[in-house]
Amino acid sequence: MKDLLKKYLDSGISRRQLMRGLSAVGVSGVAAKTLADSFAPTPAMAQAAAPGGTDGxxxxxxxxxxxxxxxxxxxxxxxxxxxxxxxxxxxxxxxxxxxxxxxxxxxxxxxxxxxxxxxxxxxxxxxxxxxxxxxxxxxxxxxxxxxxxxxxxxxxxxxxxxxxxxxxxxxxxxxxxxxxxxxxxxxxxxxxxxxxxxxxxxxxxxxxxxxxxxxxxxxxxxxxxxxxxxxxxxxxxFSVPMRIRPDQKDTEAVAKMLIEAKNPLITVGDEVTMCQAEMEVLQLAELLGIPVAGQGGQGNWSKPFPTKHPLFIGAFVRNMRFPGPVDVHFNIGDQGAEKQMQGTTLISMRRDPTGLARAWPVNMPLVSDIKLGVADIITAVKAMATKEKLKQIADGRAGRAGEYSAGMAKLRQAMATDKDAGSGNSINMVRLGVELEKGLEKDTIYVSDCDSGRSMDPFLAWGGADKSYISTGPNILGWGVAAAMGAKLARPDRPVVSCVGDGSFMFGGPQPLWSQSRYKAPVTNIVVNNMSYNNERNRIWTFIAGQQFKTGKDMTCYNGSPDVNHAKASEAFGVEAEVVIEPGKIQDALGRAKRANIEGRPYLLDIHVDRAGVGAASEWYPPFSIADMRTRKV
Amino acid sequence: MRKLILAIAFVATTFGVAMSAQAQQGNPFPEGPGREIVAVACTQCHAPNAITQLRMNEAGWRNQIYDMVLRGAQIGPNDIDAATKYLATSFGPGVPFPNQQPVDVKLPDGAGKELVEGGCALCHGVDRVAATNRSKDQWEKIVNRMVFYGSPISGDQVTSIVTYLDQNFGVKQTAAK
Structure with missing residues (x-):
């Protein structure tokens, strides 16, 4: 056996020949595979072994x-x-x-x-x-x-x-x-x-x-x-793979805690997306029936866990009313969810050691490639309990999570049924969300740069076999239309939709459409136009509630007057466009956008939506005119 | 309707004593069914004042809760009615603001003045009305929005109020001091 291994290490025989040789000397198939794996050359070894060391x-x-x-x-x-x-x-x-x-x-x-x-x-x-x-x-x-x-x-x-x-x-x-x-x-x-x-x-x-x-x-x-x-x-x-795995003892400790936990919770974030660990995370959650939260709100730019999955329970907050007091919180790749809850053991697996345990105490910090680390935990869990035992554990937990997520889905359904409440014949965010879910292709890459859009996001299915959601954590506006161009370049065979607020569209200006037009990027651009920094005003008026709230004077956030026609601006850049004002016309407009995309052209929909929240009806802004300042009409 | 407005104002004054006491004890949420839901679910992302300074009826609060649920608040279908009723009772039209002295604003006389004092002042001081000049179309949109939020104003009264506001606080008028 020693000779065989030496030949393998010296590249004298292939992996298959090694396995055959090991079997011939009586090593079992599983053991032979383990041995072969352990002696497999690392990328660095392979690089060093390249002929002459100068290949490339x-x-x-x-x-x-x-x-x-x-x-x-x-x-x-x-x-x-x-x-x-x-x-x-x-x-x-x-x-x-x-x-x-x-x-x-x-x-x-x-x-x-x-x-x-x-x-x-x-x-x-x-x-x-x-x-x-x-x-x-x-x-x-x-x-x-x-x-x-x-x-x-x-x-x-x-x-x-x-x-x-x-x-x-x-x-x-x-x-x-x-x-x-x-x-x-x-x-x-x-x-x-x-x-x-x-x-x-x-x-x-x-x-x-x-x-x-x-x-x-x-x-x-x-x-x-x-x-x-x-x-x-x-x-x-010069590529450094950083395929780091957690220590085996730590992996086993995590597996044990997750199996024995009375009320565990998994939170997920963008590092799952970056490590392409979506399948592993889903598999672990299903294996143990653990509810999954996170990936929403500011700070996250992707949604790696399927949002329509029965185990997905929505955004993470420190005091989770469901599933109630958590005893083991396994955070996978989300800095925002790395928060200590009272009476909870926090395990956090991150690929970024600088972010890990940066703000909050973490009981068990693990640095790992998320895909490899979660796969190791799955292996450890399977080694610790029988299939029957795991099924028993998972069924109990998943049942509760499933009831909760089904209830929330029912609530969204009620909202969708009542989608035009208070809006008359104008478009509100619920209605727009419902229409987009109906009209967009299932494999759409949805590039969001729209703060107001967060309230329609739950009406669309993300992750898994559904649409891919891409946004930015810090919300530096003016990103969406340009980023969608880059996204289409990366994935030309998938539908790409940018969804930006009117604020974002004006931040970036229509100029990113120039690139879409020049390079024939078949992207559907949606401007969610409420003529306001709507959420900004809501936060200013309700969180701070200063003099603007008290006097009803919106000093900063109203964007109307001028009421910008983004469709006309788009057409100036050679991108066909239309304004959509009535809810009943959204599907037809999406259809025209889709046809333009199929024919290889970008398209833009300037969709007027209601402002919502405190002070929403107001169109007042501080009156000021430079023309009136003049003493000469020049 | 006028009687209804006055009745609500009376209840508000009476209830306000209890609210003030509550506020003095440092607890922004008064007792009542649904309090636990609101106190926990609504304070994960913002402070209580984002709620306690608003006044809305059930339709308005339900709308607000729906929006918050879509943004991540953990209020399930079985909790919605209780939370809505709690908020509409505790922070509904006519419930006064503890420890807040109303700003003394004298509105100009005219048809509709009493309706403004009764209908608008249930949820906020009339100083907010008098602070800003707006177009007639704007006043109409705002008054209709206030009706949706629970101001007890009928269709005819909307017209009277909008006419009054346009005449006294229209875009060509000067705001009251």
Whole structure:
């Protein structure tokens, strides 16, 4: 057996030959598999064993722009989102000769970054954005979304040349790169042309290594123009998989606690999505009949657990009326749900060690790839109890959770039946939610940038075999339309719908539609138009209840007057559009949008909805006119 | 209707004593069936004042609860009626605000003045009415919304109130000081 293992380790025989050999010497099939697994080469070993150790390394000659593009190409980057500026020319000159990388042009820098961000969320690959140096602060606004949600984005600019930087020329300001410090994993200024490939590689490594996140690279324009020779590496040579598993003893302890718990709860968050662990989490919840909460509200950008599943009980709050006092809380990949409840043992499995136990005490912190860690717990649970015993445990718990979720579904049904209450012949959020659930395809990727939309989200089915929900945790508005463009690029064969409030649409402006129009991105864009920052006003008036509430004067949130026609704005960018005002016309409008998408064109629906809540009826805003200030009519 | 408004105002004044005592004890939620549901479910995301400073009837509170359930509040179908009734009783039209002195505002005389004092002041001071000039269309939308929230105003009275508000607090009038 020793000889067999030595041959295997020396790559003298294959895994199959090893298994056969082990069987021949009397090792059982299961034991042989375990042995083979334990001796399987790690990715690092495989990399080291590559012929000559240099497979995947190329020498490239060219200017700095070419070295940058060639390193991106070797890393498997297919798209570069950009807006042009003069100093960037070497990048785009190089792009002429690197057809493997498709340029995707945006207008404003924020939209360029949001497109890269949306692409990264849906593809799992790094989003590469290159923006005008002087417009860097514009791009930073959307980079905050990437930072908070740990989305891998490489943001680059062509900076002032090394000889001229610091002279305070019109578009120059000293040391711009530290501005990025609070919102990037890493930032750097290239110091030589030959080093550009090296720093680009490092930037990609930092962006993509979990916990992933945005990085910033500034390359002085004289270095971009200069010639040099450098090596570029394939992705496999600097990609760090971070497939970390929890300690086996910890895994077994968690399994035991979950089996023995009287009233356990699972909460889930975005790290489940990022580790593609949806199936494992579902399997664990079903195996033990544990109710699942979380993935809603601010702070989460995805919904990895199927919301129509009987075990899903809605948002997580610290004092859960259902399932009542929790004794074991297993948090899987959600920083927001990592909160201590009285009398509860909190276990938190996170792929991000910096976020783990950052704000609240955690009884059992576990750093792990979520997919591997949950799979290990499933294995441990199955090893600790018979199928019959597990079924008995699961049935008891799942029955209660199922009753609760069925009751909430019934309540939503009652709301849906009464969907036009108080709205007359106008559209409220309940009605819109019901209509979207009816009209959207089941495999739709729904890109939400709409705070008011949270009240219609429960009427739509998310996760599992249903629609995919993508949003941002911090809600930096102006993201949705551009991110939907990136999402469609990542998943061209799935329907993509952006749903943005009128506030968000005006934040980002209609300009991201330019990219949708230019590149024929068949996206349906929905503007949920209540002519207000409606939730903002509600929170200001009810949470703070200051002088605005007392006097009925909405000093800040009413967006009407002018009543912007977003459909007309859309058409100016070449995107067909219509205004929808009556509830009965939503389905027909969705049908027209769908047909346009099928034919390869984007579409926009400007859907007017009721404002809701305190002060909703008011259209008052502080009257002020600059024209009236004039003493001359000029 | 006028009698109904005055009757509600009387009950409000009487009930207000109890509310004030309640408030002085630092408990924002008065006793009553449904209190536990509201006190637990509604304070997970915001402070009690987001509720206690509002006044609505059952239809208004039900609407509000539905919205909160859609945003994550754990109020199940078996709790909805109790929570709605509790809120409409404890924080319904006419229930005064503890420890709040009404702002002394004298409305201009005219047809509809008493209806404003009776119908609007059940839930908030008339100073809110007098603070802002609005178009007739706006006043109509707001008064109708208030009727939905529980102001005991009939269809005819809506017309009278809107006319009064337009004449005295329309866009070309000056707000009362």
């Amino acid at each position: 390394i190329r020498e490239v000659k060219g200017n700095g722009g070419m070295l940058y593009m060639q390193q991106l190409k070797s890393a498997g980057v297919k798209y570069m989102f950009f807006n042009p500026s003069t100093g960037d020319a070497p990048f785009y000159d190089a792009a002429v000769d690197v057809p493997e990388i498709q340029l995707i042009k945006g207008i404003q820098e924020g939209a360029v970054v949001a497109m890269a961000d949306g692409y990264a969320r849906l593809s799992g690959n790094v989003g590469v954005a290159h923006i005008a140096n002087v417009g860097l602060p514009n791009g930073m606004t959307q980079l905050v979304n990437s930072w908070k949600d740990q989305i891998p984005v490489l943001l680059t600019v062509a900076a002032f040349g090394t000889e001229t930087a610091g002279r305070d020329y019109a578009q120059d300001y000293d040391h711009q790169e530290p501005m990025l410090q609070p919102i990037t994993k890493w930032f750097w200024v290239a110091e030589s042309t030959a080093g550009i490939a090296d720093v680009t590689r490092r930037a990609l490594k930092f962006a993509t290594t979990p916990p992933s996140g945005p990085v910033f690279l500034s390359i002085p324009d004289d270095l971009l123009k200069a010639q040099a020779t450098a090596q570029v590496y394939d992705k496999k040579l």
